Amino acid sequence: MTTPPDPLHVSCPAPRTDQSTVQLAHGGGGRMMRTLIEGILLPCFHGGQDAGRRLPPHDSAVVDVGGTRLAFTTDSFVVSPLFFPGGDIGKLAVYGTVNDLAMAGARPLYLSCGLILEEGTPLDTVRRVVQSMQCAAEEVGVQIVTGDTKVVDRGKADGIFINTAGVGIVPDGIEVHPARVAAGDKILLSGDIGRHGIAIMSLREGLQFDGAPESDCASLADLVSQLTRLGARLHCLRDLTRGGLAAALIEIADHVGVGMELHETAIPIVPQVRGACELLGLDPLYVANEGRLVAIVEPGAAQQALEILAAHPAAHGAAVIGEVTQRHPREVELLNAFGTGRLLDLLSGEQMPRIC
Amino acid sequence: MTTPPDPLHVSCPAPRTDQSTVQLAHGGGGRMMRTLIEGILLPCFHGGQDAGRRLPPHDSAVVDVGGTRLAFTTDSFVVSPLFFPGGDIGKLAVYGTVNDLAMAGARPLYLSCGLILEEGTPLDTVRRVVQSMQCAAEEVGVQIVTGDTKVVDRGKADGIFINTAGVGIVPDGIEVHPARVAAGDKILLSGDIGRHGIAIMSLREGLQFDGAPESDCASLADLVSQLTRLGARLHCLRDLTRGGLAAALIEIADHVGVGMELHETAIPIVPQVRGACELLGLDPLYVANEGRLVAIVEPGAAQQALEILAAHPAAHGAAVIGEVTQRHPREVELLNAFGTGRLLDLLSGEQMPRIC
Numbered sequence: 001m002t003t004p005p006d007p008l009h010v011s012c013p014a015p016r017t018d019q020s021t022v023q024l025a026h027g028g029g030g031r032m033m034r035t036l037i038e039g040i041l042l043p044c045f046h047g048g049q050d051a052g053r054r055l056p057p058h059d060s061a062v063v064d065v066g067g068t069r070l071a072f073t074t075d076s077f078v079v080s081p082l083f084f085p086g087g088d089i090g091k092l093a094v095y096g097t098v099n100d101l102a103m104a105g106a107r108p109l110y111l112s113c114g115l116i117l118e119e120g121t122p123l124d125t126v127r128r129v130v131q132s133m134q135c136a137a138e139e140v141g142v143q144i145v146t147g148d149t150k151v152v153d154r155g156k157a158d159g160i161f162i163n164t165a166g167v168g169i170v171p172d173g174i175e176v177h178p179a180r181v182a183a184g185d186k187i188l189l190s191g192d193i194g195r196h197g198i199a200i201m202s203l204r205e206g207l208q209f210d211g212a213p214e215s216d217c218a219s220l221a222d223l224v225s226q227l228t229r230l231g232a233r234l235h236c237l238r239d240l241t242r243g244g245l246a247a248a249l250i251e252i253a254d255h256v257g258v259g260m261e262l263h264e265t266a267i268p269i270v271p272q273v274r275g276a277c278e279l280l281g282l283d284p285l286y287v288a289n290e291g292r293l294v295a296i297v298e299p300g301a302a303q304q305a306l307e308i309l310a311a312h313p314a315a316h317g318a319a320v321i322g323e324v325t326q327r328h329p330r331e332v333e334l335l336n337a338f339g340t341g342r343l344l345d346l347l348s349g350e351q352m353p354r355i356c
Numbered sequence: 357m358t359t360p361p362d363p364l365h366v367s368c369p370a371p372r373t374d375q376s377t378v379q380l381a382h383g384g385g386g387r388m389m390r391t392l393i394e395g396i397l398l399p400c401f402h403g404g405q406d407a408g409r410r411l412p413p414h415d416s417a418v419v420d421v422g423g424t425r426l427a428f429t430t431d432s433f434v435v436s437p438l439f440f441p442g443g444d445i446g447k448l449a450v451y452g453t454v455n456d457l458a459m460a461g462a463r464p465l466y467l468s469c470g471l472i473l474e475e476g477t478p479l480d481t482v483r484r485v486v487q488s489m490q491c492a493a494e495e496v497g498v499q500i501v502t503g504d505t506k507v508v509d510r511g512k513a514d515g516i517f518i519n520t521a522g523v524g525i526v527p528d529g530i531e532v533h534p535a536r537v538a539a540g541d542k543i544l545l546s547g548d549i550g551r552h553g554i555a556i557m558s559l560r561e562g563l564q565f566d567g568a569p570e571s572d573c574a575s576l577a578d579l580v581s582q583l584t585r586l587g588a589r590l591h592c593l594r595d596l597t598r599g600g601l602a603a604a605l606i607e608i609a610d611h612v613g614v615g616m617e618l619h620e621t622a623i624p625i626v627p628q629v630r631g632a633c634e635l636l637g638l639d640p641l642y643v644a645n646e647g648r649l650v651a652i653v654e655p656g657a658a659q660q661a662l663e664i665l666a667a668h669p670a671a672h673g674a675a676v677i678g679e680v681t682q683r684h685p686r687e688v689e690l691l692n693a694f695g696t697g698r699l700l701d702l703l704s705g706e707q708m709p710r711i712c
Contacts, residue, residue, distance in 0.1 A: 019479075020478060020479055020480070021475075021476050021477060021478050021479060022473045022474065022475055022476060022477040022478075022479060022482065022507055023475060023507070024475050024507055024509060025507075026473065026505070026507045027473070027505060027506050027507025027508075028507075033505065036479075036482075036505065037505060040479065040482055040483050040486060041471075041486055041503065041505065044486045044487055044489065044490035044500075045469065045486075045490070045499075045500040045501070045503060059502075060502060061466070061501035061502040063465070063466055063501060065421060065422070065424055065426060065465070065523070065525065066421070066422060066423065066424030066525065067422065067424075068421055068422030068423075068424060070421060070426075070523070072466055072468060072501060072502055072523060073468065073502050074468035074469070074470045074502055074503060074504050074519070074521055075470065075504045076470040076471070076472050076504050076505075076506045076519060077506075078472060078506045078508050078512075109419070109421070110417070110419055110428055112428060112429065112430035112521045113401065113430070114430045114431065114432040114470075114519045114521075115397075115432070116432050116434060116472070116517055117378045117382065117383070118378065119377075119378055119379060119380050120377050120378060121377060121378040122376060122377055122378075123375075123376055123377060123378060123392075123396065124376070126378065126392075126396055127396050130396060130397055130400045130401075131400055133400065134400035134401070143401075144400070144401040145401070145417035145419060145428060146415075146416060146417040146428055146429050146430055147397065147401060147430060148430050148431045148432050148519075149382070149383060149389065149392065149393060149397065149432075150383050150432045150433075150434045150710075151378055151379070151380055151381075151382045151383025151384075151709065152383075152434050152514060152517075152709075152710060153380060153709065153710070155511065156434075156436075156513065156514040157512065157513055157514070157517075158508060158512040158513070161472055161508075161513075161517070163430070163432060163470040163504075163519035163521075165430055165468045165470075165519075165521030167421070167426070167428060167523060169421065169422060353507065353508075353509065354506075354508060354509070
């Protein structure tokens, strides 16, 4: 007699992972993106004056141009939808590249703008996006000085994609990059996390609730210029984008070979983000941001750094959230209120496609 | 008695032109692209130190960085298909931006690379393209120092789109831009025209014929560095891309307010391109190139310029093709063997979408 199938245990075929083609997760800021970058892209490209150190791939390069240290970076923007609470693709495209320059300690100066437009996109939409870029650029004090426009046939893009590249000058005395991170350093976070990702996901999922968070999309350039008053005591800056706070710190820890310990109760998360994360099954530590940074500083500079952050309008609930340690190198541990720790790891990256 | 309809004169409704949405022609390098750029884009963006002069929009910007003249430019690449006789999107993406820098008289130094990948694209294709970029960069002597990768869902892109931005240094004594063009200047062309566009269109249309032209996709940086030996007698450089020779010269003439006269028999066109153009109903003067430039020089420098071009491997059949004139300002006249002239005008731009 055959055993009848157990209706409570349905045997599902294992999900097929196509390892030979590009997956959405390759763009998700997680482990698969890292695999793509380190496996295919980095071997072909150099890293400017830091080529020997192999900077984490999304950092600005800093190159010497006639005796001036020039920061140079690029970002493409494929966010969907184009317009969302708190921002739009145009604003993102300006702030995103400005912030990347700022994370090298640079004063952002000039941007380029490459547009890829889908046939059939309303010209009014293009106009709105470009005007939004102009406003954002004027607010930050950068100039968009060169550009390009391409059009592809209907169905071969999605409205508007934007690439911005940017250049800026790194002042003398500022050495801000992951290699300066050392055991004992304090880790500061400029504000509450998760707003941008939740603003996008709420819109996509049709979540309507009072006080739904807007994107935190903002320039960090002025905040960074204040932080540079710390001089050489400012070791590293990283803006939090795809993959959130967790991905940003895991990448630094792994690249530099240090450990980190974070205090869960110190990490600011507003209730609306926490609630939406629960609804959507997301971990706020991995949710994208577009106006937050971590600053890693010498222990003696932590208090001054916190005061600088607390006084700045771009920081919302700044806090010291942890420290760099010699223990468990390359790993980031999250300690809860009871002191119990769990290791944070990169997610695969499928959570939130096209978030920026 | 009603008049029977004349079967030889079918009344067709006028084609509908949707003026409220993006059209393929907006990316074609012709009149509609100019309308888009001047109507929507330029009003929002600055032009670096030439902001007062409003450079033609696809030129590199030249900005001052710590006392050094830095050329800065960007281009996006959406060519279809990705691989074509004589090149691929990766090579194009490197050479295209290198050439834009060279047209400002700059020595190209560093590039950025922004990839937009469509879900489902074979990783091997990505690898091939990136390796092609690496080879092209090494050949030219530039470094790709920073980058970004985004992935969009299937059906929201087309395989691979690439943006490259680039920076380079303009040496002292070199002032190369359209504003220097003056009546009496000679116009030189570095080689035969139309190969790139015909290579692409032949592939798309399934044309198979002996000796079908390959793309002329190539770096012009070294050729330009030779031309800079002309010093201040070198007035203007322009690489021929979308819209071909005609668009490049019409844009300069119109922007600067001069006239130009071209000698049709002096313009080199290889027979295979001429034949394919006839088959496809294209005018070679408007067909895209990716490895050709025009140089506009003082009349006394024309002979030396021609010798420099003729001696360089990147030039194929270089020739003096015309001169700048005070007559018919803002217009380019093409004179045939009998001395009869016709005015060249920008086409609308629908001829060849996604050519680069």
